């Protein structure tokens with residue numbers, strides 16, 4: 512890897528997602544206190560992905576460019592050295608990160624590599640379902656939905672036509688309910704475009720737990736369930752998926768759902784960085800950390816976000832994977848690294864869940880902000896405001912308005928441009 516500057520200490524951050532970026536930006540904001548401290552951010556991608564907007568991109572309601580913030584522009588002039596590279600291995604004894612573009616040593620390390628989709632060894636699921644974790648996934652979902660409509664428009668047999676126009680989502684968590692609402696809205700638009708009855712397309716969401724959004728606030732569960740049903744989404748809870756076949760999900764009660772598209776959003780598992788056995792793991796492969804978010808066996812290594820197994824001291828339960836908490840944890844470890852540089856003691860992390868914001872298509876949502884509970888359009892606006900607040904926090908508002916000024920990038924309800932499908 513290209514030599515870095517000759518500064519005396521170096522923090523290397525693995526992953527420029529919500530947690531890693533927050534850590535890097537916080538360290539950079541206090542760089543004047545430590546001119547000899549170097550901040551290096553490594554990611555396999557050259558953009559910061561706004562994962563919360565993937566459902567909108569998958570339905571074709573926003574263009575892929577609107578969910579990918581180029582890191583080169585974002586980090587320019589901020590005192591953060593960005594390296595686009597795939598992390599292959601971490602040598603925790605030698606304090607070095609091995610990447611596909613060379614080796615880099617560290618004094619402090621932040622692991623913020625996020626998560627990947629968990630398939631729980633369900634037979635056929637990996638092979639027959641699409642996932643919703645990347646730009647590639649959104650392009651595949653969008654193209655498949657459009658193809659199903661184009662084919663169904665010429666299919667005269669009711670059975671195959673019904674299957675073509677059925678979109679099945681496995682997993683009723685946050686991303687599952689958001690993609691269900693987006694697809695229901697998109698299906699109505701495409702049905703009109705292809706001259707089909709609005710009653711023909713079906714969106715079915717299947718959840719193993721007794722309700723959608725398991726473990727969430729009861730008001731939120733109720734509001735989301737009612738909103739989805741009003742949008743003609745079929746909600747089936749208490750039904751674990753037992754097997755996936757081509758265009759079919761088999762359920763625990765012996766029934767099955769046939770669909771032209773199956774999307775699996777049923778769980779996540781922390782990503783590996785190198786030797787899976789090097790560090791102690793909690794559930795879902797998440798790395799066990801102490802209350803300061805450091806790895807007990809290597810106190811100079813911190814883990815944040817979806818990759819970390821963090822216990823909430825208020826509840827004694829593990830924290831949920833969320834962008835909100837990943838950001839908080841990123842900032843917290845940055846503060847602890849500054850404390851270590853200044854020979855101060857490190858502080859324990861306490862999660863602060865500031866609310867819940869769920870978008871349900873372009874015109875509805877469900878939000879709990881402070882003690883306020885809001886549904887419908889107002890909730891959707893809360894979510895939009897929150898998206899802007901985040902862009903402001905990372906210094907990307909200019910990027911957003913730059914996109915708006917370009918005529919080809921706006922809410923895109925037409926067929927997928929060929930350039931997008933080919934990517």
Ligand SMILES: Cc1cc2nc3c(=O)[nH]c(=O)nc-3n(C[C@H](O)[C@H](O)[C@H](O)COP(=O)(O)OP(=O)(O)OC[C@H]3O[C@@H](n4cnc5c(N)ncnc54)[C@H](O)[C@@H]3O)c2cc1C
Nearest residue numbers: 526528529530555562598624625686816817833834835837
């Ligand atoms: C569809 C969807 C909707 C969601 N909606 C919400 C929401 O509304 N609210 C909310 O709070 N949360 C939401 N989440 C969850 C949230 O996005 C995650 O919890 C959050 O992104 C976790 O942040 P992170 O920093 O741990 O990981 P990420 O943001 O995933 O970042 C990890 C980074 O590490 C990089 N990386 C991984 N492996 C390597 C490697 N080997 N080498 C180099 N780089 C690597 C990746 O490229 C990525 O940039 C949603 C998630 C999804 C999928």
